[in-house]
Amino acid sequence: xxxxxxxxxxxxxxxxxxxxxxxxxxxxxxxxxxxxxxxxxxxxxxxxxxxxxxxxxxxxxxxxxxxxxxxxxxxxxxxxxxxxxxxxxxxxxxxxxxxxxxxxxxxxxxxxxxxxxxxxxxxxxxxxxxxxxxxxxxxxxxxxxxxxxxxxxxxxxxxxxxxxxxxxxxxxxxxxxxxxxxxxxxxxxxxxxxxxxxxxxxxxxxxxxxxxxxxxxxxxxxxxxxxxxxxxxxxxxxxxxxxxxxxxxxxxxxxxxxxxxxxxxxxxxxxxxxxxxxxxxxxxxxxxxxxxxxxxxxxxxxxxxxxxxxxxxxxxxxxxxxxxxxxxxxxxxxxxxxxxxxxxxxxxxxxxxxxxxxxxxxxxxxxxxxxxxxxxxxxxxxxxxxxxxxxxxxxxxxxxxxxxxxxxxxxxxxxxxxxxxxxxxxxxxxxxxxxxxxxxxxxxxxxxxxxxxxxxxxxxxxxxxxxxxxxxxxxxxxxxxxxxxxxxxxxxxxxxxxxxxxxxxxxxxxxxxxxxxxxxxxxxxxxxxxxxxxxxxxxxxxxxxxxxxxxxxxxxxxxxxxxxxxxxxxxxxxxxxxxxxxxxxxxxxxxxxxxxxxxxxxxxxxxxxxxxxxxxxxxxxxxxxxxxxxxxxxxxxxxxxx
Amino acid sequence: xxxxxxxxxxxxxxxxxxxxxxxxxxxxxxxxxxxxxxxxxxxxxxxxxxxxxxxxxxxxxxxxxxxxxxxxxxxxxxxxxxxxxxxxxxxxxxxxxxxxxxxxxxxxxxxxxxxxxxxxxxxxxxxxxxxxxxxxxxxxxxxxxxxxxxxxxxxxxxxxxxxxxxxxxxxxxxxxxxxxxxxxxxxxxxxxxxxxxxxxxxxxxxxxxxxxxxxxxxxxxxxxxxxxxxxxxxxx
Numbered sequence: 007x008x009x010x011x012x013x014x015x016x017x018x019x020x021x022x023x024x025x026x027x028x029x030x031x032x033x034x035x036x037x038x039x040x041x042x043x044x045x046x047x048x049x050x051x052x053x054x055x056x057x058x059x060x061x062x063x064x065x066x067x068x069x070x071x072x073x074x075x076x077x078x079x080x081x082x083x084x085x086x087x088x089x090x091x092x093x094x095x096x097x098x099x100x101x102x103x104x105x106x107x108x109x110x111x112x113x114x115x116x117x118x119x120x121x122x123x124x125x126x127x128x129x130x131x132x133x134x135x136x137x138x139x140x141x142x143x144x145x146x147x148x149x150x151x152x153x154x155x156x157x158x159x160x161x162x163x164x165x166x167x168x169x170x171x172x173x174x175x176x177x178x179x180x181x182x183x184x185x186x187x188x189x190x191x192x193x194x195x196x197x198x199x200x201x202x203x204x205x206x207x208x209x210x211x212x213x214x215x216x217x218x219x220x221x222x223x224x225x226x227x228x229x230x231x232x233x234x235x236x237x238x239x240x241x242x243x244x245x246x247x248x249x250x251x252x253x254x255x256x257x258x259x260x261x262x263x264x265x266x267x268x269x270x271x272x273x274x275x276x277x278x279x280x281x282x283x284x285x286x287x288x289x290x291x292x293x294x295x296x297x298x299x300x301x302x303x304x305x306x307x308x309x310x311x312x313x314x315x316x317x318x319x320x321x322x323x324x325x326x327x328x329x330x331x332x333x334x335x336x337x338x339x340x341x342x343x344x345x346x347x348x349x350x351x352x353x354x355x356x357x358x359x360x361x362x363x364x365x366x367x368x369x370x371x372x373x374x375x376x377x378x379x380x381x382x383x384x385x386x387x388x389x390x391x392x393x394x395x396x397x398x399x400x401x402x403x404x405x406x407x408x409x410x411x412x413x414x415x416x417x418x419x420x421x422x423x424x425x426x427x428x429x430x431x432x433x434x435x436x437x438x439x440x441x442x443x444x445x446x447x448x449x450x451x452x453x454x455x456x457x458x459x460x461x462x463x464x465x466x467x468x469x470x471x472x473x474x475x476x477x478x479x480x481x482x483x484x485x486x487x488x489x490x491x492x493x494x495x496x497x498x499x500x501x502x503x504x505x506x507x508x509x510x511x512x513x514x515x516x517x518x519x520x521x522x523x524x525x526x527x528x529x530x531x532x533x534x535x536x537x538x539x540x541x542x543x544x545x546x547x548x549x550x551x552x553x554x555x556x557x558x559x560x561x562x563x564x565x566x567x568x569x570x571x572x573x574x575x576x577x578x579x580x581x582x583x584x585x586x587x588x589x590x591x592x593x594x595x596x597x598x599x600x601x602x603x604x605x606x607x608x609x610x611x612x613x614x615x616x617x618x619x620x621x622x623x624x625x626x627x628x629x630x631x632x633x634x635x636x637x638x639x640x641x642x643x644x645x646x647x648x
Numbered sequence: 649x650x651x652x653x654x655x656x657x658x659x660x661x662x663x664x665x666x667x668x669x670x671x672x673x674x675x676x677x678x679x680x681x682x683x684x685x686x687x688x689x690x691x692x693x694x695x696x697x698x699x700x701x702x703x704x705x706x707x708x709x710x711x712x713x714x715x716x717x718x719x720x721x722x723x724x725x726x727x728x729x730x731x732x733x734x735x736x737x738x739x740x741x742x743x744x745x746x747x748x749x750x751x752x753x754x755x756x757x758x759x760x761x762x763x764x765x766x767x768x769x770x771x772x773x774x775x776x777x778x779x780x781x782x783x784x785x786x787x788x789x790x791x792x793x794x795x796x797x798x799x800x801x802x803x804x805x806x807x808x809x810x811x812x813x814x815x816x817x818x819x820x821x822x823x824x825x826x827x828x829x830x831x832x833x834x835x836x837x838x839x840x841x842x843x844x845x846x847x848x849x850x851x852x853x854x855x856x857x858x859x860x861x862x863x864x865x866x867x868x869x870x871x872x873x874x875x876x877x878x879x880x881x882x883x884x
Contacts, residue, residue, distance in 0.1 A: 141727035142771065146783050198732070224734045252734060333738075357738055406729060408739045439729060466729045497730075523728070548727070 073099040083108050102126060109133070110568050112150060112174065113593065116621040117158035128167045129193070130159065134174035136571045136615055137521070138546050140198060143573055143613070145597065147628040150174045152199075153183075160187035168193035168219075175199070181206030185213035192244075193219040203228035204253065212237035221249035221276075232257035232280075238265055247274035251300050251331065256280040259288070266292040276300030279333045283316070284308060290319040298328040304358070305334035313342070321345035330354035330379075337364040347371035351398075354379040356405050362388045369395060376400045376432075381407040382418040382439065389422035393429025402426055403437040406466065420447035427454040435460040442473040443500055448482025452489040461486055462497035468524035468549075471501040478502055484509035487517075497521040507531040511538020519544040529556040536560035546571040553577030553610070561588050565618050573597075573613035580607030582614060586634035593619050594634040601632070726786075744855075776804050776862035777831070787854045793846055797833065804862060832868045835860050844868065 077100055080086055090100040106129040109115060121127075134150025152174045159166050166188050176199045184191060191214045204227060210220060211234060235257040238245075245265070250257070257278075266272065272293055281289075281302025290296075308316065326346055335358035350372050355365070356379040365380070365388045375396040382404055384392075392399065404418065420443045427433060427450070434457050443465050452458075471478055479500040487493060487510050496517055498506065502525035510517070511534035518541050525531070533556040535545065545567065553576040564570055564585075579596065586594040597613040623633040731739075771784045783803055790796045833845040837856045845853070845860070 138727065140732045141730045142733065142784075143727045146773075224732060226733075356735070359742060405731065405735065406739075408743055439731075464729055468725070468728070521730075523730070 070095075070099060074103050077103045105129060107131070111617050111619070112152075112155065113621060113624050114568070114617060114619045117155040119621075121158045121162040125163075127159075127163050128165065129170070130155070130166060130168065131170040131172075132174060133172045136546065136569060137173075137544070138548065138571055138573065139173055143548065145628075145630060148597065148631060149624065149626055149628070151626060152176045152180050156180045156183050156187075160184075164188060165190060167191055168195075170195040170197075171199055172197040173199065175201040176206075177201050178203055178206035178209070182209045185209045188214075190216055192216055195219060195221040195223070196225050197223040198225065200226035204230045204232075204234040204255075207250075208234035208237040211235070212239060215239075215242065216244055217242065218244050218246040218271075219248075220245075221247060222252050223249060225252050227253055229254045231255050235265065236261045240264075240268070243268050244271065245269040246271050247298070248272065249274065249276035249300065251276040251278050253278045254280065259285050263288060263292060269293070270295070272296065274298035274328075277302040277331060279303050279331075282306050283339075284312060287312070287316040287319045290316075290323065294322045295325055296323055297325050298352075299323065299326055299330070300354075301329075301331035301333075303333045304331070304339055305336050313339075317342050317345070324349075326350070328352035328354075328377075332358040334358070335360050337361070340364050340368050343368060344371055348373065350375055352377040356381055356403065359383065359407065366391045372396055374398055379403040379405070381405050383407050384422070385417050386419055386422040386425065387417075389418075390425045390429075393425040397430060398432060399426070399430040400432050401435040402430075402433065404439060405437075406439040420444055423447065424450050424454070427451040430455075432457075434458055437462040437464075437497075439464045439466060441466050442470050443479060443482070444472045444474050445477060445479055445482035445485075446472075446474070448479065449485040452485035456489040457492065458486070458490040459492050460495040461490065461493060462495065462521070463499055464497065465500035468499075469501045470499075478506065480506040480509065484513070487513040491516065493517055495519040498525060499523060501525075503527050504530040504534065507534040508538075511535050514539055516541050518542065520546070522547045522550060524549045526550045526552060528552055529554070532556035533559060536563045542566075543568045545569075547573070547575060549574040551576055554581035557581055558584055558588070561585055561592075564592055564616055565589060567618065569615065569617035571613070571615050576610050577614055578608050579605065579611050582611060582634050583607070585616070591618055591620065592616055593623055595627070596632045596634065597630060598632070599630055772857060772859050774800060774803070774860040774862065777864050777867070779804065785860070787857065792850055793853075796845075800833065800860075800862065830865055831862050832865050833860065834863050834868060 073096065077086075077089065080089060080100075083104075083106065086100055086104055090097045101123050102125060104124045105126055107120060107124050107127050108131045109120060110133050112132045112134050120130075132152070132155060134152070135144050135148060138144060139148070150173060152171055156169075159169075160183055164187060167190050169184065169191075170193070174196075176196060181202055184194065191210075194210060194214075194217075199222075202225075207220070207222070207227075210217065232253075232255045235250075238261075248265075257280075262281075266275075266289060273296060275289075275293060275296055275298070277289075277300055279302055283302070283304055283306040286301060290299075320342055323346065327349060329343070329346060329350055329352070332355060335355070337360060340360070347368065348371060351374055353369075353372060353375055354377075355368075359381065360368075361383055362385045365384050369375070369378075369388065370391055373395055375392075376398050378392065378396065378399060378401070380388075380403070384404065389404075392402075404422070418440060420440060423436065423438050423440070424447050433455055436458065437460075440463070443463065448463075465479075472482070479498075480503055483498055483502070483506050487496070493514055494516060496510070496514065496519070498510075498521070502522075504527045507526060508530070510520070514520075517539050520535065520539070520542065522545075529552040531550065532547075532552050535542065536556065537560055542563075543566075547570075550572075553572065557577060558581055582594050582596055586592065593616065595615045595617075596611045597615060598611050627633060771786050774783050774785055785796070785799060785803075787796070790799065834842050835845050835853070835857045836842050836859050838858055840858075842861070848856075
């Protein structure tokens with residue numbers, strides 16, 4: 007990232023421009039010599055050239071067409087953002103060539119501006135609600151409406167082909183508008199969205215002639231029945247991926263069979279739970295080219311003949327790399343999957359309540375596995391097997407099965423994660439739910455695996471100390487942030503004092519996202535984080551005892567971040583007002599049942615959500631969200647359009 | 649006025665469908681020693697005292713539990729452990745099924761344990777006719793129909809002067825349950841049928857309800873008829 011961060015510091019004058027010039031010239035020469043595509047990122051650091059007045063005029067020497075061609079090789083949006091800051095002509099050229107637009111917070115900028123800025127936009131990705139909405143911490147009706155975006159794009163960018171939304175409210179009207187407005191619409195991916203029904207999906211299926219991807223991931227859908235599947239016209243053969251795993255109702259088998267038969271390009275199919283095991287064989291027979299399969303329920307009783315047929319159908323999936331679904335997987339059916347194991351790179355068993363011995367049988371055959379999602383039923387022993395057999399593992403997620411509530415013996419401890427960190431050299435991303443942990447384990451893990459990029463540990467007992475030493479887990483997390491220099495994402499838990507956050511502030515320089523719950527002692531904690539973590543973009547905190555001072559002292563930091571969420575902390579309404587008045591380009595949203603006006607300034611607010619924006623306060627807040635107005639006399643405003 | 653509201657809500661803090669975590673109590677409710685500094689009369693932050701199973705250095709010496717809610721385990725806190733709602737629902741459905749299958753094999757008299765398991769199913773959607781935005785309520789934190797009706801009335805017909813409730817009207821006591829107001833409370837059960845709330849025992853209701861709807865009485869005529877019919881049948 008050396009070159010692009012250099013590009014950012016335009017204020018440092020023409021010595022930088024000359025470096026840029028050399029970069030551009032390098033690219034220019036490269037492209038016209040070899041026409042290989044590459045990224046600015048991968049350029050080696052270039053020696054600085056001697057200054058010459060003519061170099062400063064370099065942008066006049068490159069006609070628009072040349073710049074455009076060069077920029078067509080710049081893929082990453084971060085690089086493109088940097089490029090657009092260099093000078094006006096680069097800004098203009100970049101914006102005219104950007105095809106994939108990513109907006110991490112839908113309220114940070116207005117849809118109109120985005121539509122106008124990128125005339126060649128083909129793909130739009132938006133994120134709405136804060137991450138903690140996944141855990142019911144953001145009240146219903148908070149916002150994140152997709153409609154203004156869909157409307158704006160429909161009017162101005164009819165050639166839009168791909169829309170990806172995460173945590174947004176999408177209505178049937180949105181879906182109908184998409185279907186009606188974008189002639190070449192190809193890709194719809196909705197993750198954790200809500201507000202629509204299967205009617206909306208039917209509209210997409212029936213109208214988008216070139217539809218390639220239709221993926222509903224963990225959405226909350228008003229399920230009016232399985233008819234939507236029949237709306238794919240008989241002429242549609244373009245489908246590449248279909249994911250309806252979050253829907254409840256049954257689809258008609260014959261519709262699905264016919265759809266599969268006429269979709270030779272289908273690579274990814276994720277069925278919902280109501281697709282029973284006895285029909286799986288018939289579906290797989292019609293789609294042997296699948297690369298990703300999400301089965302339906304895996305628990306019906308099959309007779310031996312059916313089992314044989316299904317085994318054969320599964321073994322025919324020669325390209326299959328990813329397997330998921332597997333609801334209610336019965337142990338006796340695990341051998342059916344053996345033929346797939348050697349090729350699998352991704353396995354999601356997080357809905358399969360399979361016990362450890364059976365899991366071992368399965369996992370010991372998956373030598374190419376890179377991504378494994380599993381429940382804590384795997385236990386330490388099962389994770390030891392993973393450590394032995396899955397040497398390619400990059401991502402591990404272990405979810406709680408709730409079995410600990412039953413007092414049944416599920417022995418998943420910190421040792422499991424230690425084993426995997428020892429045995430899997432490529433492991434870089436972990437999400438681990440565990441009842442308790444130790445500092446020693448964290449230190450071992452950090453020593454074994456300094457290449458972590460994402461480390462999310464959820465010790466499920468709030469305030470749980472190291473269960474052997476009764477000490478806070480400060481030292482453990484210190485080891486993690488000290489050794490894992492590339493850490494981008496961290497979730498901490500267990501008993502933590504301010505010291506832990508001092509360590510994080512000092513060491514976690516590349517950290518972009520941090521999640522904290524039930525931790526810390528005082529304002530110092532927040533202060534350490536905001537003043538220390540240079541790359542911090544998203545911070546979400548719940549139930550921690552601090553707020554005002556640290557927030558106000560580090561106000562400027564908030565403008566360098568995408569967002570800050572704090573709930574059940576000690577942030578007073580007065581501090582929110584001060585913060586908002588101090589920082590014009592932040593929206594300070596108070597989410598509280600009771601109008602802040604009626605309480606003293608010193609009273610704490612239930613939750614605040616602060617994010618940088620160039621769009622000003624939003625106009626669609628519900629009655630329990632107050633955006634603090636910038637001018638002190640107005641105080642609190644709730645501009646809303648009903 | 650505010651303190652009244654907060655006092656009244658002290659018990660139902662948990663239940664409000666806004667998914668509020670257990671903060672926002674009153675000074676009276678806190679009862680922690682003032683020496684805690686910042687813990688004074690601020691919002692009721694959950695501390696280690698609330699998780700007595702954990703032996704941390706913050707475990708309470710002062711017996712300030714008197715006015716506070718009973719000790720809870722980590723599974724009763726909103727949004728904790730941080731598992732997405734799809735997974736939560738799947739877990740809850742699984743444990744519900746296991747309970748059914750196990751039948752009454754084990755006689756468990758530790759009620760709190762059962763509540764723990766069911767906590768994850770607690771939130772269901774509530775929609776009201778004429779109101780665009782739906783809300784969620786936690787059923788498990790209610791103990792009776794009256795309780796639930798009160799919460800819903802508060803939610804949709806907010807009483808604070810100066811703030812407009814979701815319907816844009818000011819409150820009148822609603823009486824959702826006795827059919828005397830403009831609205832009735834209905835629910836969709838597991839089979840997809842819409843029924844009037846109040847017919848079945850509370851416990852049975854919470855296991856079979858899928859979602860709630862505050863319907864205009866005029867539209868609920870068909871259901872009312874069924875309600876009367878079943879009443880007549882019962883009387884016979």
